[in-house]
Amino acid sequence: MRIELPDLSQRQPMHESLIAIRWGDMDALGHVNNSVYLQYMDVARVDWLHKIGCPVDPRGFGPVVINAFCNFHRQFEYPGQVLLKMYAGESGRSSFETWVTMEKAEKPGEICASGGATIIWVDRQAQKSAPLPDWLRALLS
Numbered sequence: 742m743r744i745e746l747p748d749l750s751q752r753q754p755m756h757e758s759l760i761a762i763r764w765g766d767m768d769a770l771g772h773v774n775n776s777v778y779l780q781y782m783d784v785a786r787v788d789w790l791h792k793i794g795c796p797v798d799p800r801g802f803g804p805v806v807i808n809a810f811c812n813f814h815r816q817f818e819y820p821g822q823v824l825l826k827m828y829a830g831e832s833g834r835s836s837f838e839t840w841v842t843m844e845k846a847e848k849p850g851e852i853c854a855s856g857g858a859t860i861i862w863v864d865r866q867a868q869k870s871a872p873l874p875d876w877l878r879a880l881l882s
Contacts, residue, residue, distance in 0.1 A: 743812050744810045744812065744856075744857070746812075746840045746842075746855050746857060747830065747840070749828050749840065749842065752828050754826035754827055754828055755789065755827055755828060755829050755880075756785060756788065756789035756792060756826075756827040757785075757824065757825065757826050757827070758784060758785040758788050758789075758824075758825045758827070759822055759823070759824055759825075759846060760781050760784055760785075760822065760823045760825065761820075761821075761822050762817055762818070762819045762820060762821045762822065762823060763819070764819050766817075766819065767818070767819050771818060772816035772817060772818050773816065773817040773818065773819075775811070775813065778811045778813070778843065778854050778856065779809055779811055779856070781823055781825060781843060782809065782811070782825065782841045782843075782856055782858065783806075784825075785825040785827050785841060786806075786827065786839065786858065786860075789827055790804065793877075793880060795877070798865075799865060800865060800866070801864075801865060801866075802862065802863065802864055802865065802871055802874075803862070803863065803865065804860045804861070804862060804863075805860070805861050805862075805863050806858045806859070806860060807836075807858075807859050807860070807861050808858065808859045809856065809857070809858040809859075810856050810857060810858075811854055811855070811856035812854060812855050812856060813853075813854050814852055814853055814854055814855065815851070815852075815853040815854075816853070817843075817845065817853055817854075821845055821846070821847065822845070822846035822847070823843050823844070823845070823846065823853075824843070824844045824845070824846045824849070825841050825842070825843050826841065826842045826844075827839060827840070827841050828840045828841070828842075829881050831881075832873055832877075832878055832881045832882070833873075834870075834872055834873070835861055835862045835863075835870040835871060835872055835873055836859055836860060836861040836862070836870070836873075837859075837860055837873070837881055838857060838858075838859055838860075839857055839858050839859075839860060840855070840856070840857040841855065841856050841857060842854075842855045843855065843856075862874070862877070
């Protein structure tokens with residue numbers, strides 16, 4: 742089953758990351774292992790969080806991924822670079838959606854994978870969801 746992303750053609754990415762494909766990312770079939778695609782999305786998400794001044798703090802309030810998915814369209818191989826473009830969706834009280842497209846840097850516009858994650862804002866001490874902070878809600882809108 743493929744999970745469809747919304748039409749992103751009219752949206753600007755909120756963040757882009759360029760990640761080098763490492764030899765160790767490959768599997769026995771000579772292409773990047775499927776689990777590594779989720780790691781690439783994680784790197785882009787954490788880069789974005791640092792960029793907006795929201796480093797991951799295990800003691801306070803912050804984001805937690807509650808689900809993630811990836812659709813595979815074309816394979817990545819070593820050597821190469823992956824260009825990840827991250828987009829955000831509408832926010833709820835304590836959550837928001839993110840979507841990511843992945844392209845070969847040397848072939849811009851050719852989507853090799855796409856995916857997303859639902860992010861929830863939590864109070865880590867209480868281990869409960871918390872309302873998104875106003876500054877983050879404004880950034881997402």
